[in-house]
Amino acid sequence: IGKHIAIYGKGGIGKSTTTSNISAALAEAGYRVIQIGCDPKSDSTNTLRGNNYLPTVLDSLREGNKIHLDDISVKGFGGVLCIESGGPVPGVGCAGRGINAAVNLLQELNLFEEFKPDYVLYDVLGDVVCGGFAVPIRDGITDRAYVVSSSDFMALYAANNLFKAINKYAPTGGAKLGGVIANSMKPGYHREIVDDFVAKTGTSIAGYVNRSLDVQQSELYGKTVIEAKPQSAQADIYRNLAKYIAENEELVVPNPLGSSELRDWARNWGDRIYDIENGVVGVAEAI
Numbered sequence: 001i002g003k004h005i006a007i008y009g010k011g012g013i014g015k016s017t018t019t020s021n022i023s024a025a026l027a028e029a030g031y032r033v034i035q036i037g038c039d040p041k042s043d044s045t046n047t048l049r050g051n052n053y054l055p056t057v058l059d060s061l062r063e064g065n066k067i068h069l070d071d072i073s074v075k076g077f078g079g080v081l082c083i084e085s086g087g088p089v090p091g092v093g094c095a096g097r098g099i100n101a102a103v104n105l106l107q108e109l110n111l112f113e114e115f116k117p118d119y120v121l122y123d124v125l126g127d128v129v130c131g132g133f134a135v136p137i138r139d140g141i142t143d144r145a146y147v148v149s150s151s152d153f154m155a156l157y158a159a160n161n162l163f164k165a166i167n168k169y170a171p172t173g174g175a176k177l178g179g180v181i182a183n184s185m186k187p188g189y190h191r192e193i194v195d196d197f198v199a200k201t202g203t204s205i206a207g208y209v210n211r212s213l214d215v216q217q218s219e220l221y222g223k224t225v226i227e228a229k230p231q232s233a234q235a236d237i238y239r240n241l242a243k244y245i246a247e248n249e250e251l252v253v254p255n256p257l258g259s260s261e262l263r264d265w266a267r268n269w270g271d272r273i274y275d276i277e278n279g280v281v282g283v284a285e286a287i
């Protein structure tokens with residue numbers, strides 16, 4: 001029931017911020033939304049619920065008592081149902097048990113039948129390439145994934161790893177890619193780098209999100225930009241992105257770059273940036 005969408009990306013790249021603003025924008029447009037944080041940091045839904053305490057699914061399971069939906073969920077901005085899967089005891093690891101346990105419990109609780117969501121967003125840590133990271137795209141939990149990336153090499157490297165996982169599991173019913181969310185865009189060649197990357201990997205851009213003080217300021221208030229600064233240009237950027245993701249049905253199996261291909265591509269861009277900054281060529285000529 002509902003469209004289930006996984007949002008991936010390197011740690012600290014802006015997954016939770018972007019996912020929460022998409023959830024808030026969809027809720028504002030009248031949809032019923034569930035956001036499930038699948039990151040052991042369990043801070044995915046902070047800005048939807050004013051940083052209020054929310055026990056994680058794994059912590060609750062560890063206590064061993066019978067769990068009710070109210071114990072592990074809270075309604076945040078616009079009625080978005082917030083859930084955090086939580087993670088293993090530090091240093092132990094879980095190989096995906098966290099996300100699996102959370103999803104199993106939510107199914108036992110009949111969550112999707114009872115809440116009847118239009119959209120379910122999974123905010124998944126995507127730079128730790130352990131068994132856990134592939135769970136949402138491998139096990140039929142979602143049929144579509146997006147990846148948040150800046151123009152930084154390590155962020156694109158993590159995106160490329162996701163593409164490899166999608167490429168591996170798509171033939172046996174795994175999820176496909178809806179697009180790349182280009183985050184932290186600044187004036188200059190940031191867009192060109194990400195544009196070039198999606199062209200090379202046969203993927204596309206779902207939206208460009210500027211690096212903006214509005215995001216940081218809203219976060220300090222424990223809110224999304226949609227809630228704290230609804231009139232801002234940044235709020236409209238998130239609304240457009242949410243609309244695109246809600247409606248997009250063009251899902252692809254990406255062509256990830258091989259390790260040496262990716263290294264050569266990055267090196268090439270290193271040289272191009274030198275040329276652009278020294279006025280040897282313009283951005284357009286450089287691509």
Ligand code: ADP
Nearest residue numbers: 011012013014015016017184210211212215219
């Ligand atoms: P992740 O969930 O991928 O680990 P977060 O969403 O927690 O990353 O974002 C990390 C930090 O970057 C946060 O402090 C957030 O406010 C900031 N951030 C993310 N996107 C933007 C943006 N577009 N403009 C400004 N700050 C941003």
Ligand code: SF4
Nearest residue numbers: 093094095096130132
């Ligand atoms: Fe850690 Fe992997 Fe478990 Fe995530 S799935 S918490 S990365 S062991």
Ligand code: MG
Nearest residue numbers: 015016039044
């Ligand atoms: Mg996060």
